[in-house]
Amino acid sequence: MREPLSPYVRLIIEGGPLLAFFIANGRYGIFVGTGVFMAATVLSIAASYWQTGRLPAMSLATGVFVLAFGGLTLWLQDDFFIKIKPTIVNGLIAAILAGGLALGRPLLRLLLGPMIPLTDTGWRVLTWRWVAWFVALALFNEASRHFLSTDAWVSARLFVTMPATILFSLAQVPLIRRYHAAPAGQNPGL
Numbered sequence: 001m002r003e004p005l006s007p008y009v010r011l012i013i014e015g016g017p018l019l020a021f022f023i024a025n026g027r028y029g030i031f032v033g034t035g036v037f038m039a040a041t042v043l044s045i046a047a048s049y050w051q052t053g054r055l056p057a058m059s060l061a062t063g064v065f066v067l068a069f070g071g072l073t074l075w076l077q078d079d080f081f082i083k084i085k086p087t088i089v090n091g092l093i094a095a096i097l098a099g100g101l102a103l104g105r106p107l108l109r110l111l112l113g114p115m116i117p118l119t120d121t122g123w124r125v126l127t128w129r130w131v132a133w134f135v136a137l138a139l140f141n142e143a144s145r146h147f148l149s150t151d152a153w154v155s156a157r158l159f160v161t162m163p164a165t166i167l168f169s170l171a172q173v174p175l176i177r178r179y180h181a182a183p184a185g186q187n188p189g190l
Contacts, residue, residue: 009051011166013044013047013048013051014044014048014059015162016040016043016044017037017040017041017043017044017066018037018157018158018162019158020036020037020039020040021033021034021036021037021040021154021157021158022154022155022157022158023036024036024037025150025151025154026151026154030073030079030082030150030154031073031074031077031079033154034070034073034074034079034082035070035074037066037070037082038066038067038070038071041062041063041066041067042063042067044059044063045059045060045063057111058111062089065085065088065089066085069081069082069084069085069088070082070085079150083141083145083150083153084145086137086138086141086157086161087138087141087142087145090134090135090137090138090141091134091135091138093134094130094131094132094134094135094138097127097130097131097134098131100127101124101127101128101131106120106123106124106126106127107127108123108126108127108130109123116176117180117181117182118176118179118180118181119179119180119181121179122175122176122178122179122180122181123179125175125179126172126175126176126179129172129175133165133168137161137165140156140160140161141161144156144157
């Protein structure tokens with residue numbers, strides 16, 4: 001297995017499709033932008049696989065939604081589908097995470113457990129925070145798509161949603177420190 005991606009490389013790989021969407025939309029409109037977004041998403045998943053030797057589950061799932069909703073947008077020539085995609089994806093992620101908690105299984109542990117050792121309480125609190133964040137993103141997208149022009153909606157995705165998510169992630173560091181658990185096999189007292 002290869003080394004995990006640095007945060008900067010990960011940001012470029014995962015943020016690249018959104019930047020390409022923004023640029024193509026600004027120059028050629030939403031339909032060309034959507035096609036570029038779809039192609040860039042496939043390239044992003046391929047680059048992630050090439051760098052890590054595995055397909056990241058979240059990127060792969062998001063890619064399926066980008067291709068499905070982007071395909072509908074292009075086929076029907078209706079930007080509704082690409083604009084509703086973030087609402088559906090964020091709402092679905094929130095529901096899946098909340099469902100995992102309801103079943104007593106914080107699903108974030110499956111995704112992040114090897115990288116972030118937390119206590120059970122830490123995983124529950126962190127997961128609830130991410131549930132709330134994904135709900136907030138879905139609501140923000142709904143407000144944006146209803147009240148902003150298409151160009152402003154695309155800009156909001158790049159210049160509001162992405163930086164806000166990075167800041168939200170960084171804001172979780174105190175929680176991670178508070179509920180840090182020693183990795184299995186290590187004695188925290190040594």
